[in-house]
Amino acid sequence: MADTDQEDRTEEPSLRRLQQAIERGDVAKSQEINTWFVLAGGTLALAAVGDTAAGSLKGMLQGLLSQAGNVPAEPGALKAYGTYALWAGLSALALPLGVILFAGLAGAMAQHRPMITTEPLAPQLSRISPMAGFKRVFGKEAFVQFLKGLLKIGVVGAAIYMAVWPEIARMESFATLDVALLLPAVKAEALTLMKAVLIIYAVIAGGDYVYQRISWYNRQRMTKQELKEEHKETEGNPEVKAKLRALRAKQARQRMMAKVPQATVVVMNPTHFAVALQYEPGMQAPQCVAKGLDAVALRIRALAEENGVPVVENPPLARALYKAVELDQDIPVEHYKAVAEVIGYVMRLRRRRA
Known part of the structure; x- marks a missing residue:
């Protein structure tokens, strides 16, 4: 044996x-x-x-x-x-x-x-x-x-x-x-x-x-x-690590969704992309507070509509912003003009409603 x-x-x-x-x-x-x-x-x-x-x-x-x-x-x-x-x-x-x-x-x-160990003194059946x-x-x-x-x-x-x-x-x-x-x-x-x-x-x-x-x-x-x-x-059980990753992703998504009601506008490709932007006077540039694909995009849209956040459908801009900007970061300079037009439209819409 x-x-x-x-x-x-x-x-x-x-x-x-x-x-x-x-x-x-x-x-x-x-x-x-x-x-x-x-x-x-x-x-x-x-x-x-x-x-x-x-x-x-x-x-x-x-x-x-x-x-x-x-x-x-x-x-x-x-x-x-x-x-x-x-x-x-x-x-x-x-x-x-x-x-x-x-x-x-x-x-x-x-x-x-030199080392001290009691292991050799332990009883062994062998x-x-x-x-x-x-x-x-x-x-x-x-x-x-x-x-x-x-x-x-x-x-x-x-x-x-x-x-x-x-x-x-x-x-x-x-x-x-x-x-x-x-x-x-x-x-x-x-x-x-x-x-x-x-x-x-x-x-x-x-x-x-x-x-x-x-x-x-x-x-x-x-x-x-x-x-x-x-x-x-040493490396951790793969199943446990996968569960931890899923839990962290879920917590991050919940924190992201909590910011959607404070967004200024949500730019969408109707069903696939959604990017929530926040802009207040004094900010250097609009900031991405939430973004998602497919089911997450639809959830962002639903939260925006529930909280009165304007939703603007602009597929090219939605796709470009989704790929170019990360959460809690300012949008790139090359998108300033397109985003400014969207936010300007939202501001005019708010004044008209008021």
Whole structure:
């Protein structure tokens, strides 16, 4: 079922899908990168502060051994002696251990920014499912990890062999060296060995990170249905958006119709176009307060007649005004003359009636 589900995920993951995975703590990460950083930190600690730590341990051990005969054979005294030895050893190793710890944190931060999430701690049925457990042990990922383990053993072993074998004769002489000379010689050989391992392991870690990145990206792929659902969530349901557009259009039409009674004149093409114009002394130009087609045009005409607003039938002017002017805007200059004639006619008609 899981394989079938993965086969259905044919669509590229969206940015939102990738971001949600990161927020859940599902990120592309390689344990080999962390291991390489820890090895690098250990190498740096050995090269930079190894002598200092060894000197501190040496002084601590000399002090403990020189005072060993003076420690009373009592539980309290032995406990205090052991506590002192523990803290002295930890203080001597604090700096190298701090370097290694910092290197481990740097390995994690190099792959992804720090984040806090409780999602991985949530109970999941797949963790107790026998089939899921079988897949984790014998599935594709387990097989890849097995091959990767064999590759690491083989490659790192070869690197160690190539670094150590040329020095094998010299290392045999270590058995006859004085203790004071033995430690520096062992440190030098250890650094040579660790440098070789770091170089080889960098290639392994880089390849593993690329593999983990590709695997993570493929896990985030989406089915067509998931893509549609996400589009609805982000862009809005098309049906809801259509209803909102219709509601806004209805409200705008109601506001427009409310202005028709205040119009000066309505210019019409008898049944298809209607443009309501308002003009008062002091206005720069007549203004369009309402316009419409077909049923809306007839409604504008009916409202005008109900409220005593003159209706003038002028098909060419009605069509031209409908196309040229928007609501609450002045009419274009090229229509001034024609509209002035209409408004002049309306004014004369009003005076005659008065």
